Amino acid sequence: MKKIQIYILLVLLMYVTKNIYSQSEEPAFELYLIDSFITTEEPYTLIVSFFTSEECKTSIRIGEKDYLISKEYSEDHKIKIDLSEFELRKETLEYELVCGNQEGKFIHQKYSANIPANKVFSAEREQSLLTVCCLGGVIFGIPSPSIFRFEDKTNFGFSKEIPLFSFFSKSFNYPYGFVSIEYTHILKGKVQNLFRVGYKQIFQITGIEYISPGITYNTNFAGYNGIGTEVSVGLFTVSNIFTFYGRYRFNFVPSDSKNNFHEFSIGLYSNFFSINF
Secondary structure (H helix, E strand, C coil): CHHHHHHHHHHHHHHHHHHHHHHHHCCCCCEEEEEEEECCCCCCEEEEEEEEEEEEEEEEEECCEEEEEEEEEEEEEEEEEECCCCCCCCCEEEEEEEEEECCCCEEEEEEEEECCHHHHHHHHHHHHHHHHHHHHHHHHCCCEEEEEECCCCEEEEEEEEEEEEEECCCCCCCCCEEEEEEEEEECCCCCCEEEEEEEEECEECCCCCEEEEEEEEEECCCCCEEEEEEEEEEEEEECCCEEEEEEEEEEECCCCHHHCEEEEEEEEECCCCCEEC
16 A cells, blocks of 8 residues: 555656646747848848747847847837848858846747858858968969089079969960069079079970970079070979979070089979969
């Protein structure tokens, strides 16, 4: 008999607990969303309207910012928010509605509105362009490793060439010629630092990218003044922006053959940062 009484007591306790828990989970009042959208034209504006089953004061939270909707107790609520200060880079904008009734009870409801497709596309395009520019800038800054052969010694070093002006004809894959400046550093060479200005002609060839003969004026601003004759071979493209090339150049000083030297280098060519004509 005692066991039956304990069992009945446990059943009653479970029922009461469940009933109290269920009542605590029920919202104090209801919120009915009517409109939730972002305008398709600039300035992009979030429009939200809804009504509540009881008179409430309401606000909306977007990210870390709160906006007051109804300052006085009301059942009808509507707000328009200019989104110019927000970075709309996702497909949806999430927000939260906060409502409080006269008894001091609150409900919080989360919603989202679709961001216009043209705005999302524009943001993705800007981000893609920024990524390309940053990546291009890093790759473009990589110097070209070089080998320099003097009369009695072989030295290593590097060069960095920057096309300044590119000249195009009907074909826009490559210019037919360009003017460039270049800095060369030779490790432990007779001449260690050279500044170069040159012109290169480009001939597109089937099977490879191009062959480019050219001529440069070389100086170290300290007595060395020479001329370089060269030929470059564009072998293949990298990311449709750069062309990997190999180059041979013979550098000579008309009045001093002892300072003549041969030069072999590899590098990346791009007219991405040049002024095009």
